[in-house]
Amino acid sequence: MLREVLRRHGQVSGSSVLDVGSGTGALGIEAFRAGAASLTAIDLSRRSVLASWLNSRLRGIPATVRRGDLFAPVAPHRFDLVLANPPYMPATGLLPPRYRMGRCWDAGPDGRLLLDRICAGVSSVLNEDGVLLLVQSELADSQATLDRLGEAGMVPEVLARAHVPFGPVLRARAPMLRARGLLAPDQTEEELVVIEARHA
Ligand SMILES: C[S@@+](CC[C@H](N)C(=O)[O-])C[C@H]1O[C@@H](n2cnc3c(N)ncnc32)[C@H](O)[C@@H]1O
Numbered sequence: 646m647l648r649e650v651l652r653r654h655g656q657v658s659g660s661s662v663l664d665v666g667s668g669t670g671a672l673g674i675e676a677f678r679a680g681a682a683s684l685t686a687i688d689l690s691r692r693s694v695l696a697s698w699l700n701s702r703l704r705g706i707p708a709t710v711r712r713g714d715l716f717a718p719v720a721p722h723r724f725d726l727v728l729a730n731p732p733y734m735p736a737t738g739l740l741p742p743r744y745r746m747g748r749c750w751d752a753g754p755d756g757r758l759l760l761d762r763i764c765a766g767v768s769s770v771l772n773e774d775g776v777l778l779l780v781q782s783e784l785a786d787s788q789a790t791l792d793r794l795g796e797a798g799m800v801p802e803v804l805a806r807a808h809v810p811f812g813p814v815l816r817a818r819a820p821m822l823r824a825r826g827l828l829a830p831d832q833t834e835e836e837l838v839v840i841e842a843r844h845a
Pocket of ligand 1: 666731750
C-alpha cells in the first residue's frame with residue numbers, strides 16, 4: 646500500500662530518502678525507482694541491515710545502510726522523505742522483543758511503542774519541506790498517530806485506507822486481540838492506513 650502511494654506521490658523525484666525500519670529495503674528501493682536522489686536505510690536488526698544492503702546493491706542502488714534505533718544513526722542529518730512501516734502489532738509483552746521475527750511486528754500492548762516515538766522524533770530528521778509517509782493498522786489507533794504528529798508540530802493527513810484480510814501474524818494473535826476487545830468477534834479484516842505528515 647505504501648509502495649503504491651510512493652509511486653504516485655509528487656515529492657519522491659530528486660528527494661533524499663530515509664527508510665526507517667527498512668527490513669528487506671523494499672520501500673527505499675521503490676523510492677529510488679520512483680526517482681529519489683539518495684537513499685539511507687536504518688534497521689535495528691543485523692539481518693535486516695544485511696538484507697537492505699544486499700538488495701540495494703543487487704539493484705545497483707548506492708544506499709547508505711545503518712544499524713541502530715530509529716533516527717539515532719542519522720542525527721543530525723535531515724531528509725526530504727521519511728518512509729516508515731514500523732512494528733505496530735499489539736503484543737502481550739510491555740517491551741519490544743529483542744530478537745528474531747517478533748521485532749518486525751510486536752510493539753507493546755497497544756501497538757504504539759514505535760509509532761509514538763516516530764511521531765515525536767520525525768520532525769528532527771525532516772527538511773523544512775520534508776514529508777513523512779507511514780503505514781499502520783487501525784488496530785494500533787491511527788487517530789492517536791494523527792494526534793501525536795499534531796502535538797509534535799506536524800500537519801498529518803490520511804492518504805489511503807484499505808481493508809485487507811488478516812495475515813498469518815494477526816490470525817495467530819486474533820484470540821488474544823478479541824479477548825482484549827481490539828477485534829470484533831466476527832472480524833476477519835483489518836484496516837490499513839497510510840499517513841502523510843509535514844511541518845506545520
Ligand atoms: C514491519 S517491518 C518493515 C520492513 C520493511 N520496511 C517493509 O516495509 O517491508 C519493521 C522493521 O522495523 C525494524 N525495527 C524494529 N524496531 C526498530 C527500531 N527501534 N529501530 C529501527 N528499526 C526497527 C524491524 O527489524 C523490521 O525490519
